[in-house]
Amino acid sequence: MADIVHLNGKLMPIEEAYVPVLDRGFIFGDGVYEVIPVYGKRPFRMAEHLRRLQCSLDKTGIRNPHSDSEWIRLVGEIIERNGGSDQSVYLQVTRGVAKRDHAFPKDIRPTVFLMSNPLVTPSPAAIEAGVACVSAEDYRWLNCDIKSVSLLGNCMLRQRSAEAGATETILFRDGKLTEASSSNVFVVKDGVLYCPPKDHLILPGITYDVVIEIARSREFQLEVRPVSEAEVRNADEIWVTSSTKEVLAVTTLDGKPVGDGHPGPLFRRMHALYQEFKREQMRPAA
Ligand code: PDD
Numbered sequence: 001m002a003d004i005v006h007l008n009g010k011l012m013p014i015e016e017a018y019v020p021v022l023d024r025g026f027i028f029g030d031g032v033y034e035v036i037p038v039y040g041k042r043p044f045r046m047a048e049h050l051r052r053l054q055c056s057l058d059k060t061g062i063r064n065p066h067s068d069s070e071w072i073r074l075v076g077e078i079i080e081r082n083g084g085s086d087q088s089v090y091l092q093v094t095r096g097v098a099k100r101d102h103a104f105p106k107d108i109r110p111t112v113f114l115m116s117n118p119l120v121t122p123s124p125a126a127i128e129a130g131v132a133c134v135s136a137e138d139y140r141w142l143n144c145d146i147k148s149v150s151l152l153g154n155c156m157l158r159q160r161s162a163e164a165g166a167t168e169t170i171l172f173r174d175g176k177l178t179e180a181s182s183s184n185v186f187v188v189k190d191g192v193l194y195c196p197p198k199d200h201l202i203l204p205g206i207t208y209d210v211v212i213e214i215a216r217s218r219e220f221q222l223e224v225r226p227v228s229e230a231e232v233r234n235a236d237e238i239w240v241t242s243s244t245k246e247v248l249a250v251t252t253l254d255g256k257p258v259g260d261g262h263p264g265p266l267f268r269r270m271h272a273l274y275q276e277f278k279r280e281q282m283r284p285a286a
Pocket residue numbers: 035154179180181182183184202203204205206207208241242243244
């Protein structure tokens with residue numbers, strides 16, 4: 001089926017979607033985005049994604065061009081037009097088109113773009129065996145809570161793991177765990193689950209919130225507090241989470257086994273609970 005995208009109020013085949021070269025998204029990376037997983041044609045945690053979108057827009061001073069009900073309609077439309085049951089909807093808002101000048105131009109219309117791709121979650125083999133990660137110093141800017149399309153730092157850091165044949169790059173800033181290049185990170189030690197708090201150094205992941213919600217409701221021992229690099233390197237388990245990876249076990253970090261080198265018992269439990277949570281939320285019995 002043809003990829004149908006939305007650009008500034010119109011649906012069109014992706015090959016016909018163009019933005020002017022003076023779009024500030026192109027010139028400055030001046031825009032924000034969301035990636036929303038869709039299960040059984042239903043967007044997962046839509047309200048939370050729209051809330052985070054509003055935060056990113058507020059922090060960057062970009063006008064939200066749509067109300068929540070309009071966004072829900074636009075996302076629904078893109079899901080319908082792209083057919084598949086499980087999709088990953090990408091939506092992006094840039095500040096708009098204007099003569100190049102760093103300062104924000106007044107009265108310009110934000111550019112709105114939505115597309116959908118088939119949702120590719122980790123393979124059964126990756127869930128069973130876990131994945132490799134490498135680590136790096138987190139040299140990104142200090143507004144990582146904004147879901148900005150300015151992702152050069154993230155892309156350069158991700159490239160390091162790609163070149164090592166690994167799945168993610170886990171990041172440390174000043175000896176503390178932040179997140180990974182496109183995921184959040186949890187660690188387990190002696191049966192306790194740890195993750196860094198939501199602040200300006202990490203993206204407030206929607207999946208991170210779901211994992212914490214499940215952990216609290218199922219009485220996992222959980223501590224949300226700064227996690228040191230040494231704690232990550234000595235962890236029994238490491239997990240990465242994101243809308244597309246869901247919850248995934250990391251079984252080697254920089255070539256060294258994590259714990260016994262296999263996905264741990266807390267991961268297996270959380271992975272099963274996450275799947276159950278999705279089923280309950282997304283596919284209620286007809
Ligand atoms: N990435 N941290 C970063 C830097 C991310 O880019 C992402 C998501 C996450 C996890 O957030 P969530 O659980 O809301 O997906 C954490 C998306 C999937 C992407 O850029 O494709």
